[in-house]
Amino acid sequence: MWSKLGIALALVSAQTAFAAGISGDVLRAAYERIDPAVCLVEFSLEITNAATGQQSKQNRNALGLVVTEDGLVMTHGHMAVENSTPFNIKVTLGKGDDEQRYDAELLPKPDDVNIAFLQIKDDKPLKLPYVRFSSGDSLQLGDSVGMFGLGPDTLDHATMIQERLIGAVLDKPRRTYALDDAVRFAFVGGPVVDSRGRAVGVVGFDLSTAEGGEVYTRSGNPLVYQASLFQKYIDKPPVEKEDDGAGDAWLGVFTQPLTPDFARYWNLDRDGGLIVSTVVPGSPAEAAGLQSGDIIITFDGTPIRAKLDRDVMGFTKLVRDTGAGKPVEVRVLRDGQPITVTVDLGLRPPSEQDAAEYEDTQLGITIRELTTDLRIRLNLSEDVQGVIVRRIESGSVAQVGKMIPGAIIMALNDTPIASIEDYKNAVAKLTEQRPSEITVFARVGPATGFFRLQPRWPAP
Amino acid sequence: MIPRIAVGAALCAGVLLVSNGCATIGGSEKAVLRAKDTVFPALVHIRPVKEIYTSGKRQEVLAIGSGFIISPDGYVVTNEHVAGESKFVQCVLSDKEEVEAEVVGVDTFTDVAVLKLEVDHRLPFVEFGNSDDVEAGNTVIAMGSPHGLARSVSLGIVSVTDRYLEDIGPMTSPFNSWIQTDAAINPGNSGGPLIDLHGRVIGVNARVLRGAENVGFAIPSNIVKDVVDDIIKHGRVQRSWIGADLQEMLARTDDPARHGVIVAGLDPISPAAKAGIRPGDVITAVNGKPLHARFEEDLPAVRRAIAALPIGQEATFTLLRGEEEQQVTLVTEERGALRGDEVAFDEWGFTASELTPELVREAQLPSRMGVFVSGQQVGGIAANANLGGGDIILRVDDTPIQNLAQFKEVYDGLVASKKELVLLFVKRGALTRYVMIKQTPGAPAPAEGAEAVNEGEPAHVE
Known part of the structure; x- marks a missing residue:
């Protein structure tokens, strides 16, 4: 019985792949449009060993993609990670006689997607070939996608195509498209086209926050970052946040989600919440009298219904965006009884x-x-x-x-x-x-x- | 790092041919033979079955080490790291007779253990020499079971008589100075004798410097003798404790006229802290007896002098704070165990140990209440709840945890009651958190032989 099922499954997936494959004509047409905007990013990196503080320097390169006429370049987030400083950034566009080399500067890294942006610097106004994106939200499980990456230097970093399937689509914590197989590093950050040849996103890798990546996953599995995640940064490139004194706010608690087991244990007729597990000494939370064991049920009027570990991150963002210096009402359950505490949110202390x-x-x-x-x-x-x-x-x-x-x-x-x-x-x-x-x-x-x-x- | 040199169960297969540049000490081969012949009959090959706690459960592991008989009725000296944590110890005597031995007592702080052979006949034995008379350059012979190879003899000289090895981590031997020798010592030599040309034991081999050639270390016999006497008389060594870390005078001054020992730090829950002793104070005397450690090599003797104070009694320390002399009187406590007792809690699939003062200090606990989770079984109830090694359990449901015995009582009650949900309040590093234990009826047994890798769920900072 098992073997029969296995065969059946294999046939189904083979057919799907066959049916969804992208035709050579479509890929060639996409290549004609995209190849001129694919560039090689060369840079040096000063890396500080977090444990010893020893510094070393390395030369690296990465794939870049020109996304505006005036030289905004998108690349993967590995360029902007903790404990390392990129410098001497060069962007090379075109091949052979058409080759153009530019200096570029790294823009502040967005904190909600693991992508970095560079701005090419040139004396005269630029008119570069660039890639326009469609939304990408139309991708579906099992769809074939074409990916554009850089070949090795022995092949003059020629732009290359690979084909993959959308192997999984996740709705939480945000819509995520996972590719079905590994990709070479020189494809990370490269554009992804759908079966009609439209650029719908780029190849992405999630990283933990410590590595400068996104906050909630560390999948190690290549993803497609759909264009809707980063289009806002193409329309309005990230700029250094002005220090207006109203920086990120902090409360100063560590929390755990109120899982159904915790709710049952405490006889709470509640669907989610956040258990305060640790109150940081010297924090606004401590000053307001929050205690470990309190269960946060509303914050500044927003109901808190955290049930899973990843829901905690939503709360972090909520607190951060509330703005420092503002008194905020926090409603908690203490020994089962609701009480309201007013917290003067402080400025998140430097990390x-x-x-x-x-x-x-x-x-x-x-x-x-x-x-x-x-x-x-x-x-x-x-x-x-x-x-x-x-x-x-x-x-x-x-x-x-x-x-x-x-x-x-x-x-x-x-x-x-x-x-x-x-x-x-x-x-x-x-x-x-x-x-x-x-x-x-x-x-x-x-x-x-x-x-x-x-x-x-x-x-x- | 300097590893201890007991051998695990597997005998090292590879035998290296090493020409041990054997010193021909002018016409002294006879002397070497005579010394060897004196001690050889008392040499013991030791195979203890250690009961260790690993991956959340109790396991039995065969170890191999060396030892020597010190009395005709069968007392044997070896290392604590050889015979400690074991109930069954098999010994093989030099005539290859196999004899079972009982563990009389161990001292983790000096790495000394005493066994008693279960025999009804008189046994050949050796005598201790005076390790204070040993000089660098003296010819010495190491005997034992390197890599499990019993009855091995190697020759060398004393390299240094008072080596100081930093007392950190599991290597802690704060009361030992060490005899360093170039006589070949290998894993398995642990507990074996280092003897002089008179056939007297001047040290117990216990450490090697990994990656080095012929840099081995033995516990001086004068330290061993005192410990062995205490173990035979009382079953253990009792030491008094004041809770002050000490540093040599050289850490602050190279003026040889400045005498005393520097207080480097304090255990916050200790007699010294309570009495108001501070880091930077210089202790010059205790009960009128001068204390002096100019170099780090002098520290073990000072620590032994403090440990020898009567336990639970007043002791008066003379301090220099700046230039001002002060007298501080405190009541000493008995020094707690280096390793806390450990228990396996099989239903939940984890092991826990008693909190030692070191753990309490490391975790910055306000008191010594709680138990330390030392390991968890993959797939067990504890691991599924993300209770992991390094957590300190402070509360179970509404019951504050005091110590291991009381926790075991609470635990046994909960297991018997089959209460479905049990709430633990635990601490790890600076963070506290809640852990929900689900005693689900008919929960699957923990996976056998799987290694625990999960170190607990990271907490989230808001």
Whole structure:
């Protein structure tokens, strides 16, 4: 019985593929239109090792796609990931004698799709061939799609076509088209055409937030990013957010969805909600008296009905977009009884990668402010004040003194250090006094201890 | 890193031909033979069956190590990492007689264990030498079962007499200094004797430097002797504890005139913290007896001096805070175990251990209440609820958890009652969260032999 079913299934899928295949004429016509807009993006990347703070440089290249006449180029989000800075970006369009090479600049990366945008810089107004997209929302399960990517450099990076099926269509957390098979890396970011040859999207890869990707999945499976996800950025390219003081808001709680099991356990006649699992010390939530165990049921008038882990992300976005500095009513269940708490949403504190850094060439260390997310990751209580050592220069005073990256400097010669400002002031004073030894009080993991540094002061 | 050198169950198949540049010590072959002959009859090959907790369940694992007989009635000395956590220990004597042994007691802090052979006849035994008399350059002989090869003898010299190995993680041996030797020591030599040319035991082989050539370490016999005496008399070693981390004076000054030992940090829940001792204080004496550690090599002796204070009694520390001398009196506590007791909770498919002071400090808990989840079985009820290794259970339903014994009572009651939903409140790192255990009737048994990889669901930050 099983074998019969297996055969039947195989036949069905073979027929589907055959029926849905895209004709050569259609692909050739699409190629004629798209190939001139496909470009090679070359760039250098300065990568910072998150653990050690060591920096290295690499040359990379990627596929780019010109999407406006005046030189807006779309590429995949790998160019704009945490702990790495791209520079020296060059975009090459055309082949052979028609080859044109331009400088380009990376625009701020959209945070809702794993795509990056570049703007070509040129002295005179540009009139480049570009690709126009159809909406892409018409794709269906089992449809064949054509993908355009770059060949290897031995084939002069020629534009190439591959064909794939739409292997799955998901409706949540947003409409997602998954491809049926792996694609080569040089196809990621490349345009995707439907069976009529219309450009309907690009090949995408979801990444976790830590890798600079989208927030909710890390599928490792190639997707089609339908044009409706990114058309808004083509119409209005992303710009650096102005710091108007009304940045992202934060509440300062970690939450879990109220699954039916939790609701049943607490005898709550409720469909979804968010259980406060941790209240961050020093946060607006703590100031407003929210407690772990509270169940959030409305936020600023919006009902909260989270039941799945991924629903939590919607709440994060809701809080973020509410705007800082605004008093917000949060309705929670505490011991089963509804109460209303007013929270003054604060400004989301800077995250680790945005933390201020300071390089002290005298002692040979680079330090960073302790940010809220770092305090949580390292489980540092509020009474731990200091700055964290990010890098130690080879052969420096600090290295000779056995200091290590990750140590949290809490005092220099009995002067408490709680900020980069404190550190700079302390070192400035020491530079005047020129002591032969400096004692550093630091924390490494849960332990504390002393490092004795022997500075090499420059000749006066 | 310096791994311990017990061997797992599988004997290393590859035998390397190594020409051990054997020193011909001028006409001393006779001396080597004589020393070897003195100790050889007392050499023991040890095969304990260890009961370890891994992947959320209790498992039995065969280990291989070495040891030596120290009395005619059959007391045997070996390493804790060889014979610890085992109930059944098979020993093979030098004449190849197989004898079962009972574990008399172990000391994790120094890595020493004492066994008692179950025999009714007198046994050949060896004597301890005085490890304080050992000098770098002395000829020494290591004996034992490298890679399980019993009755192996290797020759070398003492390289360093007072090596300090940082006391971190599972390697913690804060009270040991080490005799470093170039006599070949390999995994399986653990617990075997390092002897001098008089045929006296001056050390117990216990560590090798991985990736190095002939850099092995033995616990000095004078430390071993005290521990063995305590174990034979009391079944264990009792040490007092004040909860202060110590650092050598050199960490702050290279002035040889400054005496004492630096307080580097404090356990927040400890007698020292309660008495107001602070990081940066210099302890110069306890109960009028001077303490001094100029170099890190001096730290183990200072730690032993504090551990030797009477437990639960007042001790007066003389401190220098800045230039000001102070007297601080505190009541010592007994030092807790390095490894907490562990229990397998098979119905839910996880293992948990008692919170040690180290775990409490690492997790920044306000008290020592709770139990530590040490592992979970794939497919088990706990794993399905995303309860994972590293979580600390603080509350079960409305019951605050105090310790492992009380948790086991609560757990047994819940399993017997078949209550469908059980709510745990747990902590991992800085974050707390709720875990819903579903004791579904007829839940599938956890997958056999599967390795737990799930480390629990990451929490979401709003």
